[in-house]
Amino acid sequence: AQSVTQLGSHVSVSEGALVLLRCNYSSSVPPYLFWYVQYPNQGLQLLLKYTTGATLVKGINGFEAEFKKSETSFHLTKPSAHMSDAAEYFCAVLSPGTSYGKLTFGQGTILTVHP
Amino acid sequence: SQTIHQWPATLVQPVGSPLSLECTVEGTSNPNLYWYRQAAGRGLQLLFYSVGIGQISSEVPQNLSASRPQDRQFILSSKKLLLSDSGFYLCAWSTAGGAGNTIYFGEGSWLTVV
Numbered sequence: 001a002q003s004v005t006q007l008g009s010h011v012s013v014s015e016g017a018l019v020l021l022r023c024n025y026s027s028s029v030p031p032y033l034f035w036y037v038q039y040p041n042q043g044l045q046l047l048l049k050y051t052t053g054a055t056l057v058k059g060i061n062g063f064e065a066e067f068k069k070s071e072t073s074f075h076l077t078k079p080s081a082h083m084s085d086a087a088e089y090f091c092a093v094l095s096p097g098t099s100y101g102k103l104t105f106g107q108g109t110i111l112t113v114h115p
Numbered sequence: 116s117q118t119i120h121q122w123p124a125t126l127v128q129p130v131g132s133p134l135s136l137e138c139t140v141e142g143t144s145n146p147n148l149y150w151y152r153q154a155a156g157r158g159l160q161l162l163f164y165s166v167g168i169g170q171i172s173s174e175v176p177q178n179l180s181a182s183r184p185q186d187r188q189f190i191l192s193s194k195k196l197l198l199s200d201s202g203f204y205l206c207a208w209s210t211a212g213g214a215g216n217t218i219y220f221g222e223g224s225w226l227t228v229v
Contacts, residue, residue, distance in 0.1 A: 034218075036216070036220075041223070041225070042222055042223065043205055043221050043222045043223045044159075044205065044219040045220070046217055046218075046219070049217060090158065092161065102161055102164065102174070102223040103159075103161065103218060105158040105159045105160075106158060107157065107158045108158055
């Protein structure tokens with residue numbers, strides 16, 4: 001069975017500071033990995049995903065994440081936070097080989113950006 | 116381009132009343148369709164998925180049901196709502212086939228059962 005752990009339910013940073021949101025997963029096989037963002041009262045928007053190939057993945061809005069198999073991690077980073085980055089972020093995993101996309105989500109991390 | 120719509124966006128229903136949330140996808144054919152629920156303070160939980168018309172799989176036992184009467188239409192229903200059914204419901208879709216395909220979410224529907 002898969003599981004996802006997002007360390008820190010709330011992260012607060014200053015505008016212009018580095019954003020680091022942590023995600024660790026547990027899976028019997030290397031999974032596909034996703035980061036989604038959810039703005040208040042809205043659906044989820046895909047930020048980036050890793051399936052195969054290059055382990056450093058670049059996404060929208062300046063975010064990137066690196067798949068580290070040895071650490072079973074897929075942390076999300078952004079060099080300089082903007083006020084508009086304030087939202088809730090979800091890490092999710094998916095087992096290869098299934099015929100449908102049953103995502104397992106982490107509990108989410110609320111990012112607050114203060115001036 | 117593909118779009119996903121779900122409605123209503125918000126509804127308040129009394130305990131014991133029925134529920135119908137609808138979702139449609141445009142710009143693609145034979146998608147995989149999903150209903151997720153996001154309860155307050157929790158992550159997202161997959162409720163149902165469908166790989167074709169009339170094909171519904173349930174992930175968790177519950178008071179809800181789903182139907183797929185048309186290729187790009189997915190409906191979430193209940194005959195009698197419970198207080199515990201309150202939450203944020205998200206419809207989603209992905210292309211059929213590979214598990215690595217991205218899942219795209221609708222804007223969500225807030226359900227408050229009173």
